[in-house]
Amino acid sequence: MNSSGGSGWRSVSAAALLVVAALAAGGCATTRAPSDSGGVFSALGQVDPLEPYNRAMFSINDALDKAVLKPIAIAYQKVVPETGRRMIGNVFSNIGDVWVSVNNLLQGRFGDSASDLGRFALNSTVGIFGLFDVASDMGLEKHYEDLGLTLGRWGALPGPYIVLPLFGPSTLRDGIGFAVQYQTDPLQTLDSAGQRNNLSALRLIDTREGLLAAEKLLDAAALDRYLFVRDSYLQRRRYLVYEGKSPYGE
Amino acid sequence: MTNFLNDFRLATLCLVLGGALMIAAPLRAAQAEAPDELIRKLSVEVIDKIKADKDIQAGNPKKVSEFVDTTIMPSVNFERMTALAVGRGWREATPEQQRRLIVEFRILLLRTYSGALGQVTDQTVRLKPLRADPSDEEVIVRSELVSRRGPPIQLDYRMQKMGAAWKIYDVNVLGVWLVETYRNQFAQELNNGGVDGLLKSLSEKNKQYAQG
Numbered sequence: 001m002n003s004s005g006g007s008g009w010r011s012v013s014a015a016a017l018l019v020v021a022a023l024a025a026g027g028c029a030t031t032r033a034p035s036d037s038g039g040v041f042s043a044l045g046q047v048d049p050l051e052p053y054n055r056a057m058f059s060i061n062d063a064l065d066k067a068v069l070k071p072i073a074i075a076y077q078k079v080v081p082e083t084g085r086r087m088i089g090n091v092f093s094n095i096g097d098v099w100v101s102v103n104n105l106l107q108g109r110f111g112d113s114a115s116d117l118g119r120f121a122l123n124s125t126v127g128i129f130g131l132f133d134v135a136s137d138m139g140l141e142k143h144y145e146d147l148g149l150t151l152g153r154w155g156a157l158p159g160p161y162i163v164l165p166l167f168g169p170s171t172l173r174d175g176i177g178f179a180v181q182y183q184t185d186p187l188q189t190l191d192s193a194g195q196r197n198n199l200s201a202l203r204l205i206d207t208r209e210g211l212l213a214a215e216k217l218l219d220a221a222a223l224d225r226y227l228f229v230r231d232s233y234l235q236r237r238r239y240l241v242y243e244g245k246s247p248y249g250e
Numbered sequence: 251m252t253n254f255l256n257d258f259r260l261a262t263l264c265l266v267l268g269g270a271l272m273i274a275a276p277l278r279a280a281q282a283e284a285p286d287e288l289i290r291k292l293s294v295e296v297i298d299k300i301k302a303d304k305d306i307q308a309g310n311p312k313k314v315s316e317f318v319d320t321t322i323m324p325s326v327n328f329e330r331m332t333a334l335a336v337g338r339g340w341r342e343a344t345p346e347q348q349r350r351l352i353v354e355f356r357i358l359l360l361r362t363y364s365g366a367l368g369q370v371t372d373q374t375v376r377l378k379p380l381r382a383d384p385s386d387e388e389v390i391v392r393s394e395l396v397s398r399r400g401p402p403i404q405l406d407y408r409m410q411k412m413g414a415a416w417k418i419y420d421v422n423v424l425g426v427w428l429v430e431t432y433r434n435q436f437a438q439e440l441n442n443g444g445v446d447g448l449l450k451s452l453s454e455k456n457k458q459y460a461q462g
Contacts, residue, residue, distance in 0.1 A: 141401075224438060227434050231431050
């Protein structure tokens with residue numbers, strides 16, 4: 001743990017308080033959950049009360065992305081061969097499996113949680129620091145979970161849609177989950193600030209590179225990019241929480 | 251003379267085949283195919299055709315358009331899909347406006363998905379168990395595209411029974427319904443400029459891409 005560990009944990013406990021608050025709010029709301037039955041968009045004003053701020057932040061993110069991140073991601077795609085990019089992606093995916101395992105544990109999915117931990121152990125050793133995803137080849141399927149989804153399964157509603165600075169689409173619930181995970185991110189525990197920043201930057205570029213194709217689709221498909229992203233994000237998250245078994249007839 | 255004979259043979263063959271089809275068609279229609287079976291067959295056909303055709307993979311607009319019209323559209327109630335996306339504005343639209351909405355929406359979607367067809371490589375389709383009553387007129391069919399190169403992709407379909415046949419009227423990719431994704435965008439245009447405003451922004455978007 002580095003010297004900033006103390007402040008990190010303070011942030012965590014602050015975030016934990018917020019989590020409790022969100023759960024309490026979610027708990028109150030579950031009694032009238034059927035009001036959600038028209039989909040998240042039945043009462044637009046409630047889904048996106050922050051729309052003016054959100055749209056502004058969406059534009060800022062977009063401008064920053066166009067100026068800095070996207071050109072780097074395109075260059076990265078050109079310069080680094082696909083095999084190399086896959087290996088780099090694998091490394092971050094492998095680190096991510098730790099949190100996936102924790103979240104599955106928190107949701108009481110002990111089998112999945114153990115499998116995720118097994119993936120991490122295998123890929124970190126036999127797979128050489130995660131460069132190779134040998135676990136998938138051996139039939140240990142990659143899962144996706146995060147703290148926002150765990151909170152959702154515990155009954156917390158998403159709350160208002162929020163566009164985060166730099167990180168983009170989120171909700172109150174998912175943002176809290178994101179903040180906690182970010183603070184306890186394995187990369188943030190590295191002792192060298194240089195390593196920490198370089199690896200975080202590389203992860204960001206890797207993620208952005210993966211989104212290049214999807215972005216083309218977005219440009220072709222959207223009449224209003226902001227609405228398209230928002231409505232896709234909210235639906236996707238709802239689907240992940242209920243895994244296609246939404247109680248609201250989805 | 252031989253030409254005439256050939257033509258005659260051909261004509262007879264057509265008549266016989268046509269007759270056979272006319273007899274067979276009602277028979278086939280009488281026993282409606284289960285909706286999940288339709289999706290399975292359609293998915294296999296679509297994947298096979300894309301794999302076999304380099305032009306479609308490259309997103310050649312004319313080829314993709316033909317392919318969609320002959321292979322996919324017969325199983326889609328595209329009018330309902332458009333009407334649902336347009337929402338309340340649909341009833342305010344004249345029949346001519348409705349027709350144009352359908353045309354423009356189709357172009358928009360064709361263009362969107364043309365770009366993605368190149369990504370069809372080793373995928374196979376896996377149907378999830380259908381949870382529906384035989385008497386249901388509306389069902390959701392759930393499926394997954396399975397690939398060795400990544401996690402499975404969920405593809406779900408809202409389907410309705412039209413006469414004896416099942417038709418798709420909404421598609422869900424990875425948890426995101428197509429109709430729901432367009433509803434708010436369309437509503438915004440309708441609020442700003444009515445049906446004509448929506449038509450205008452749709453056709454401008456389509457033109458902008460036709461040139462680029």
